[in-house]
Amino acid sequence: MSGAQGKLKEVVNLKSKFNFRLMIDDAHGFGTMGATGAGTHEAQDCIDGVDIYFGTFAKSMAGIGAFIASTEEITNYFRYNMRSQIFAKSLPMPMVVGLRKRLELLKSQPxxxxxxxxxxxxxxxxxxxxxxxxxxxxxxxxxxxxxxxxxxxxxxxxxxxxxxxxxxxxxxxxxxxxxxxxxxxxxxxxxxxxxxxxxxxxxxxxxxxxxxxxxxxxxxxxxxx
CATH class of the missing domain: 3.90.1150.10 (Aspartate Aminotransferase, domain 1)
Known part of the structure; x- marks a missing residue:
């Protein structure tokens, strides 16, 4: 809320002592943080330590909806087991087309x-x-x-x-x-x-x-x- 970055690298380093998966909510980081805009984990050079990445389309993408990025096994598990997904509707196709274009702009116009x-x-x-x-x-x-x-x-x-x-x-x-x-x-x-x-x-x-x-x-x- 205050714009201060979380100490992701320090949290990732704890994996050497404890067995856990790390999920981050990077609403404001996606599209703005890091050399390519990949997010705060890119800015802090610890992408490999983040197991589940949650981002929103409502900030840098100026749309609606959100996404989770992870391995195919984890995303499939979420898709069929998350309570919030049971009655969820797909994004409207015009929004999907617009979001794909915005993602293209994020990549091509640094x-x-x-x-x-x-x-x-x-x-x-x-x-x-x-x-x-x-x-x-x-x-x-x-x-x-x-x-x-x-x-x-x-x-x-x-x-x-x-x-x-x-x-x-x-x-x-x-x-x-x-x-x-x-x-x-x-x-x-x-x-x-x-x-x-x-x-x-x-x-x-x-x-x-x-x-x-x-x-x-x-x-x-x-x-x-």
Whole structure:
């Protein structure tokens, strides 16, 4: 949630002492992490130590659905024994065609991944320079931690969307401690430096508003422009 990578290599090294299979959920890593975008296990040089790789089509592939990659024996076992698969429907064929094209783009246009990282790093460094707490992210996931409650969080996101034209997702208690707000920005390869600067300016303004109590006790639907 905070953009910090798991310590996969250290976990893989435990296989020398214990007998286990390792499954990872690499939702944000697939398509963005590693030299070819294969995932976080590629970035940490421990692909061979991951037995079951779970990824989603909802992040870098901008679609729906997910996948599991492993040996034929393991994937066949899952296919016929996973409770969630019993009544599962196949992906719509237009989505399958689109996902195949996106996978082709991930392979053939590495410059898109490089642009994504450039935008994400520029955004993250800009936020830190303006005094924002972005935690310890070392991925393109860009969280901003603020102090406030759920009502303030919803009012902030409403203000950003309606008055600044900026979308972000919010994370609040019980995912994070009470009294904290996590705003997660979503940089993409299609964003520009102008988009980054506009976002930084908007966040600087909302931080001042939050400090002055502008969002306190207000309904997001009644937030003034």
């Amino acid at each position: 410059e898109m991944r490089e642009k994504l990282w450039f935008i994400a790093k520029t955004l993250q460094s800009g936020l830190k320079e303006r005094g924002f707490d972005i935690g310890v992210t070392d991925t393109m996931v860009t969280p901003v931690f603020l102090k406030g409650d759920l009502q303030e969080a919803t009012a902030i996101t409403m203000d950003l969307r309606e008055n600044y034209g900026i979308f972000c997702s919010i994370v609040v208690y019980p995912v994070i401690p009470k009294g904290l707000i996590m705003l997660r920005l979503i940089p993409t390869a299609l964003h520009t430096i102008e988009d980054v600067n506009r976002t930084l300016d908007a966040y600087s303004e909302l931080a001042v508003k939050l400090e002055k109590g502008h969002y306190k006790g207000k309904s997001a639907t009644l937030l003034p422009k």
